[in-house]
Amino acid sequence: MELNRILLGDCLDKMKTIPDNSISGCITDPPYNYEFIGKNWDNNEIKRRLQNVESSNSMVRNIPYGSGLSGGVRNARWYEKNRNNIKEYREWIESWGAELYRILKPGAFALVFNSSRTSAHVQVGLEASGFYARDTIVWRRNSGIPKGLNVEKKLEKIGYENPEIWQGWHSALRSEWEAITVVQKPLINNYINTLQISGVGLFKAENNDTSGFQSNIIENIKRDKKDKFNTHVTVKPLELIIKLIELIIPLENEKHIIIDPFMGSGTTAIAANRLGVDWIGIEISEEYRQIAEKRISNDLLKNNQTKLF
């Protein structure tokens, strides 16, 4: 197995090259909804859609691509399209989930980011792949921009007589958290047998500091300043990913490998390097792979470690 490298391609194919029961944990952030099932992940289409909303004054421009909140007339066709889309999304999760299940060690965790709206489907898809659902971690972001329709403003615009009676009414709540679905490959009999065989299966819930027992809500994480060259739109905070690795990987005990099948701009790899854990990344877009490699190399140099790429 080639370690500490980003494999370019569809994670479903690339995971097939990894041996059974060889990976100690997965931290990943797949697209939050997948409108290109059966087709290639279309980076140009994402860019086109982002450009479309860039110059718009609507709040919609802050919605990440694929969150399924884009406009459209809410007729029966719209809902049917949405239902089919989410069903395909769940099946897609199940398909790569099955490969992930095969390569993870018994007892290993997969922590999978998703939106509050779609995380149920991620959990059900991963359960169908064989995983056991353990929890949902709430990552409470520090900010959450109001999205959706401000009904008073809309009525004003279309000349409604007294729009002020709808003052304060909106089509959506301010979204302040993201879900991290926590699933586990089944144990071998119990925690102790599993630890003896896999070396994983537990949470590092207590630290030798004053932070107390880890809850399933994570908050007060700093946002990183993005490098100019990093055009990726859904970069996760490094501190958050470091915390998640520390939560599921017993760093001191033995060598471990973690995987991120949706590597994006490389945050999981940077976090793993900082902690001295080996990693495998997979990314379907060559452009994002290059961005990730640049970020990873820069971070290694900054921390006086050997350049990888």
Ligand SMILES: C[S@@+](CC[C@H](N)C(=O)[O-])C[C@H]1O[C@@H](n2cnc3c(N)ncnc32)[C@H](O)[C@@H]1O
């Ligand atoms: C939400 S982003 C991950 C962002 C990452 N957490 C970061 O901090 O930069 C998801 C990534 O998965 C990639 N992707 C989508 N489908 C894929 C597939 N089938 N196999 C591998 N990568 C895929 C996309 O190109 C995108 O960069």
